[in-house]
Amino acid sequence: MTIVIESPSALFAYCEEVRRTGRKVGFVPTMGALHEGHISLVQACAQHGANVCVLSIFVNPLQFGPNEDYSRYPRTFDADLALCRAAGVDVVYAPSREDMYPEGFQTHVEVSEITKRLEGTFRPTHYRGVTTVVLKLWNAVGACVSIFGRKDYQQWRVLSRMARDLNLPVEVLGANIVREPDGLAMSSRNRYLDADARERALAIAAGLRAAHDAFAAGERDPRRLEDLTLQPVAQAFDSIDYVEAVHAESLDPLTAPAASMVLLVAAHLGSTRLIDNLELGRDPRP
Amino acid sequence: MTIVIESPSALFAYCEEVRRTGRKVGFVPTMGALHEGHISLVQACAQHGANVCVLSIFVNPLQFGPNEDYSRYPRTFDADLALCRAAGVDVVYAPSREDMYPEGFQTHVEVSEITKRLEGTFRPTHYRGVTTVVLKLWNAVGACVSIFGRKDYQQWRVLSRMARDLNLPVEVLGANIVREPDGLAMSSRNRYLDADARERALAIAAGLRAAHDAFAAGERDPRRLEDLTLQPVAQAFDSIDYVEAVHAESLDPLTAPAASMVLLVAAHLGSTRLIDNLELGRDPRP
Numbered sequence: 403m404t405i406v407i408e409s410p411s412a413l414f415a416y417c418e419e420v421r422r423t424g425r426k427v428g429f430v431p432t433m434g435a436l437h438e439g440h441i442s443l444v445q446a447c448a449q450h451g452a453n454v455c456v457l458s459i460f461v462n463p464l465q466f467g468p469n470e471d472y473s474r475y476p477r478t479f480d481a482d483l484a485l486c487r488a489a490g491v492d493v494v495y496a497p498s499r500e501d502m503y504p505e506g507f508q509t510h511v512e513v514s515e516i517t518k519r520l521e522g523t524f525r526p527t528h529y530r531g532v533t534t535v536v537l538k539l540w541n542a543v544g545a546c547v548s549i550f551g552r553k554d555y556q557q558w559r560v561l562s563r564m565a566r567d568l569n570l571p572v573e574v575l576g577a578n579i580v581r582e583p584d585g586l587a588m589s590s591r592n593r594y595l596d597a598d599a600r601e602r603a604l605a606i607a608a609g610l611r612a613a614h615d616a617f618a619a620g621e622r623d624p625r626r627l628e629d630l631t632l633q634p635v636a637q638a639f640d641s642i643d644y645v646e647a648v649h650a651e652s653l654d655p656l657t658a659p660a661a662s663m664v665l666l667v668a669a670h671l672g673s674t675r676l677i678d679n680l681e682l683g684r685d686p687r688p
Numbered sequence: 689m690t691i692v693i694e695s696p697s698a699l700f701a702y703c704e705e706v707r708r709t710g711r712k713v714g715f716v717p718t719m720g721a722l723h724e725g726h727i728s729l730v731q732a733c734a735q736h737g738a739n740v741c742v743l744s745i746f747v748n749p750l751q752f753g754p755n756e757d758y759s760r761y762p763r764t765f766d767a768d769l770a771l772c773r774a775a776g777v778d779v780v781y782a783p784s785r786e787d788m789y790p791e792g793f794q795t796h797v798e799v800s801e802i803t804k805r806l807e808g809t810f811r812p813t814h815y816r817g818v819t820t821v822v823l824k825l826w827n828a829v830g831a832c833v834s835i836f837g838r839k840d841y842q843q844w845r846v847l848s849r850m851a852r853d854l855n856l857p858v859e860v861l862g863a864n865i866v867r868e869p870d871g872l873a874m875s876s877r878n879r880y881l882d883a884d885a886r887e888r889a890l891a892i893a894a895g896l897r898a899a900h901d902a903f904a905a906g907e908r909d910p911r912r913l914e915d916l917t918l919q920p921v922a923q924a925f926d927s928i929d930y931v932e933a934v935h936a937e938s939l940d941p942l943t944a945p946a947a948s949m950v951l952l953v954a955a956h957l958g959s960t961r962l963i964d965n966l967e968l969g970r971d972p973r974p
Contacts, residue, residue, distance in 0.1 A: 410855040418831070422708055509819075509853035511797040533795075541855040544831075545704070567795035569696040569827040 404487045406494045410542035413456070413495050417544045420454045427546040428452025429572075431539050434459040435476040435590035436485045439580040443549040444489045446577045450547045457486055458495040458539050460502060465531030471673075476593055495542070502538060510534045513560050513567070516653055520666055521556050521677075524643045532557055533564050545571035552576040553587050555664060555679040556653060578685065579678070581607065585688050587678045594674040603676060605638030606631075606667050607688040609645070610680040613665055617682045622659035627682065631665050643668035643675070650681055690773045692780045696828035699742070699781050703830045706740045713832040714738025715858075717825050720745040721762040721876035722771045725866040729835040730775045732863045736833045743772055744781040744825050746788065751817030757959075762879055781828070788824060796820045799846050799853070802939055806952055807842050807963075810929045818843055819850050831857035838862040839873050841950060841965040842939060864971065865964070867893065871974050873964045880960040889962060891924030892917075892953050893974040895931070896966040899951055903968045908945035913968065917951050929954035929961070936967055 407413045417427050428447025432440050440457075447455040459482055466472035479496070486494050510530055517529040540548065548565075550558045558576040565572045580588045585607030586600075595603055609631035613621075616630050624647035632645040648655055650662035664681045680688060693699045703713050714733025718726050726743075733741040745768055752758035765782070772780050796816055803815040826834065834851075836844045844862040851858045866874045871893030872886075881889055895917035899907075902916050910933035918931040934941055936948035950967045966974060 414831075414855075414857055418707075421704075506849075507853050508800045508802065509797065509850050510800070511795065511823075511854075514794045514796070516794065537797075538853075538855045541857065544857065545700075563792075564795050567793050567824075568797075569700075569824045571700055571827065571830065 404483065404491050404494060406483070406496055408496055408498065409501060410497060410538075413493070413542045414544055416493060417454075417456065417546070421545060425453035426451050427543060428455045429540070429543045429546040429548045430455065430457045431536055431548070431550075432457060432459055433461045433475065433590065434482045435478050435593070436482045437580075437588045437590065437592075439551050439553065439588035441485060441489045442580045443551060443577050444486075444491055446549045446575065447547065450549070450573075450575060452547055454492045455490065456493040456495055456543055456546070457491045458497075460495075460497055460535065460539075462502075462531055462535040463499065464503070464534055465528050467525055467527060470525070471591075471594075476590055495539070497542075502535070511537050511564065511568075513564050516556070516560055516563055519655070520644055520646065520648070520653060521668065524668065529557070529560055533560065536561055537564065537568075537570075540565075540570060540572050547573040547575060549575050549577055551579065552681075553579045553589065553678065555666060555681075559651065559653060579688075581688060585611065587676075587688075589676065591674055591676065595671065599671040599674065602638040602671055605634040606669065606676060606678045608634040609667070610665060610678060610688045613682070614680055614685075614687050624656040624659060624663060627663070627665060631667060635667060635669050639669040639671055641670045643670070645669075647682075690769065690777050690780060692769070692782055694782055694784065695787065696783060696824075699779070699828045700830055702779060703740075703742065703832070707831060711739035712737050713829060714741045715826070715829045715832040715834040716741065716743045717822055717834070717836075718743060718745055719747045719761065719876065720768045721764050721879070722768045723866075723874045723876065723878075725837050725839065725874035727771060727775045728866045729837060729863050730772075730777055732835045732861065733833065736835070736859075736861060738833055740778045741776065742779040742781055742829055742832070743777045744783075746781075746783055746821065746825075748788075748817055748821040749785065750789070750820055751814050753811055753813060756811070757877075757880075762876055781825070783828075788821070797823050797850065797854075799850050802842070802846055802849055805941070806930055806932065806934070806939060807954065810954065815843070815846055819846060822847055823850065823854075823856075826851075826856055826858050833859040833861060835861050835863050837865065838967075838971075839865045839875065839964065841952060841967075845937065845939060865974075867974060871897065873962075873974075875962065877960055877962065881957065885957040885960065888924040888957055891920040892955065892962060892964045894920040895953070896951060896964060896974045899968070900966055900971075900973050910942040910945060910949060913949070913951060917953060921953060921955050925955040925957055927956045929956070931955075933968075
């Protein structure tokens with residue numbers, strides 16, 4: 403049975419009762435337009451000991467820039483709800499925009515350093531919107547394990563940092579990227595791609611695969627691993643925001659190999675912007 | 689029995705157990721140097737239905753400006769603990785600076801509009817420090833009723849706004865100012881005053897008293913009420929940051945009488961800065 407809750411106080415009361423009876427809440431924040439990647443996060447809740455799974459659906463205006471795709475972002479609530487029912491989600495939390503940002507709203511949270519580079523360079527107000535909405539969602543849920551997809555790798559690191567810095571009673575976990583059989587990372591924005599763009603989009607996974615294989619063969623030079631990733635992406639995509647090998651936790655740029663490195667990619671096909679990544683030596687072959 | 693807890697996770701576990709057994713947590717955040725004003729906040733916890741009172745003591749570096757009194761702020765932990773014992777505080781939460789702001793800390797919360805004027809003009813980074821530390825403290829406590837002194841009137845309004853904006857499970861209440869028999873509002877900073885300054889400090893209460901009496905006699909003009917407050921303060925104090933009548937909730941400046949008005953004062957005696965206020969038609973005669 404999947405129930406829909408719209409008010410933050412009703413959600414908090416529900417989750418308090420779960421905790422009061424010794425059970426654990428799992429929480430998956432989403433913007434809807436659900437796909438198998440999201441469903442894997444629901445499954446991860448149970449794998450991490452949650453007895454009850456709450457999934458939120460809210461297309462958060464605060465995290466879209468003025469020229470981004472807020473108005474055309476896919477809104478598929480009925481299909482989302484059906485997927486949640488099938489996946490055994492207990493609560494879909496679907497607050498209204500007015501509930502989230504009522505008249506007079508004026509509070510924001512910012513994580514300063516780890517948000518500055520990469521996505522922060524190209525989407526300067528994005529993470530302020532993400533951290534603010536996730537803090538509100540976490541507060542409405544209360545103590546929980548909260549699962550994020552590692553496709554938004556920087557987001558996952560930013561939110562982990564926020565939870566730690568603010569003493570939030572939230573265990574933040576990142577779940578592996580789910581890919582289509584041909585390697586494309588699942589994304590709500592893949593719906594924007596026509597057949598030609600869908601084909602060209604594979605270049606990111608191809609680049610990450612080349613880096614993965616080189617790493618497996620002993621390559622550790624971050625510049626070389628970047629180049630291997632960049633080559634197919636540069637050929638297939640219309641423009642590239644970044645292809646970078648950075649430190650996996652701090653996301654600092656690397657001048658030398660680090661024990662833990664992640665390759666991060668953001669690039670455009672027409673008006674569609676895709677991101678993907680690979681944590682070297684950890685993630686499976688894309 | 690008063691216990692001292694130093695770690696946020698231990699505090700959260702303690703408070704969860706209180707809530708799990710159907711009891712309510714009251715929370716009073718302080719910077720120590722406790723006086724009767726703080727003790728009135730402890731009493732207010734019980735009056736508002738709290739079964740357990742948590743009082744935090746942490747001199748928060750983030751809310752002091754570079755030329756303010758962080759280093760000389762009075763630190764009187766043993767006397768504070770004795771006062772807490774006598775007042776029936778259940779838990780003193782005393783985190784270390786390293787626990788609150790460990791290496792790599794980079795997250796801040798800001799309430800934007802209501803913080804800009806008044807204290808915000810003279811202490812531009814102050815409220816960012818206050819909201820960040822109080823959010824951390826609230827997260828370590830969990831759902832509670834949290835009591836603030838209305839002497840820091842703007843602070844109380846800022847924190848109320850933050851709790852609402854962020855969907856925090858915290859009921860924020862303001863308790864009346866506690867005054868010395870001669871009218872001086874109690875403050876940890878009163879310890880800085882020598883006998884001469886202590887005498888001159890009374891000018892604020894005298895000014896607010898004049899405004900109180902004029903309001904009781906029918907005066908509603910915000911400029912006139914400001915002037916009545918200002919006159920004794922201008923004579924006795926070395927410099928004045930502001931004496932203003934503003935809207936009691938939004939703290940917006942007034943060009944005409946409002947249903948709910950507060951007079952706010954900040955002024956200096958030598959290196960000591962004092963604040964005080966009066967909500968007209970609500971607060972007792974200073």
